[in-house]
Amino acid sequence: MKFHREGRSIISGTIIGLVLINMLIFFYFQSIGLMISALPTLVVLVLVLQFFRVPSRLTVEVDGAVLCPADGKVVVIEEVEETEYFEDKRIQVSIFMSPLNVHINWYPISGIVKYFKYHPGKYLVAWHPKSSAENERTTVVVKHGSGTEVLFRQIAGAVARRIMCYAKEEVEAMQGSEFGFIKFGSRVDVFLPLGSDVKVAINEMVTGSQTVLATFPKG
Numbered sequence: 001m002k003f004h005r006e007g008r009s010i011i012s013g014t015i016i017g018l019v020l021i022n023m024l025i026f027f028y029f030q031s032i033g034l035m036i037s038a039l040p041t042l043v044v045l046v047l048v049l050q051f052f053r054v055p056s057r058l059t060v061e062v063d064g065a066v067l068c069p070a071d072g073k074v075v076v077i078e079e080v081e082e083t084e085y086f087e088d089k090r091i092q093v094s095i096f097m098s099p100l101n102v103h104i105n106w107y108p109i110s111g112i113v114k115y116f117k118y119h120p121g122k123y124l125v126a127w128h129p130k131s132s133a134e135n136e137r138t139t140v141v142v143k144h145g146s147g148t149e150v151l152f153r154q155i156a157g158a159v160a161r162r163i164m165c166y167a168k169e170e171v172e173a174m175q176g177s178e179f180g181f182i183k184f185g186s187r188v189d190v191f192l193p194l195g196s197d198v199k200v201a202i203n204e205m206v207t208g209s210q211t212v213l214a215t216f217p218k219g
Helices: 005-051
Strands: 066-068 071-081 087-095 103-105 111-119 136-145 149-156 161-166 176-181 186-192 213-214
Touching: 005 176, 066 103, 071 186, 087 213, 111 161, 136 161, 149 176, 186 213
Parallel strands: none
Antiparallel strands: 066 213, 071 087, 087 186, 103 176, 111 136, 136 149, 149 186, 161 176
């Protein structure tokens, strides 16, 4: 199993910490103490390792389709006023990532990155209605070769306290390639043009870089 570079220091620190804790337990309580601590130690280690795992996925580009940028559950599908970049109405689709999901984020479409901005902010729970506008977040806009632009936003949650985004303006984005990582539970919002055909439903579990989120408006 491969592990993400963003987790290397945390994985190393966790292993060192668990070893030291178990050495102290053995020193004071001998073998009985180790037997008691074995299960909690294994659970902590497995949770940290699975959080930073890198899944092996083959992404086939789907022209005119928007792929899911993250693993998780669809929690919002609604028409909203997007005020940061478009300043008009868009279809918002939001995906909530629990701590058990892969937390890599993938480009939903291919094109050129036309806009990037980091916003410091609060750490409301990721499913809170105001988290999209008030939490720490990054906003990225990619312009497809057809001229269609899609905005997507990484949002920190109550547990997620560090957003990593690798997007840079005027750099080419490839659908299904990695553009960021969010450490621990969080959310990604996608803003689509009106008329887009949304292919997912509320509470549906989706897979990043694999599930088709929507297709562009026809005509």
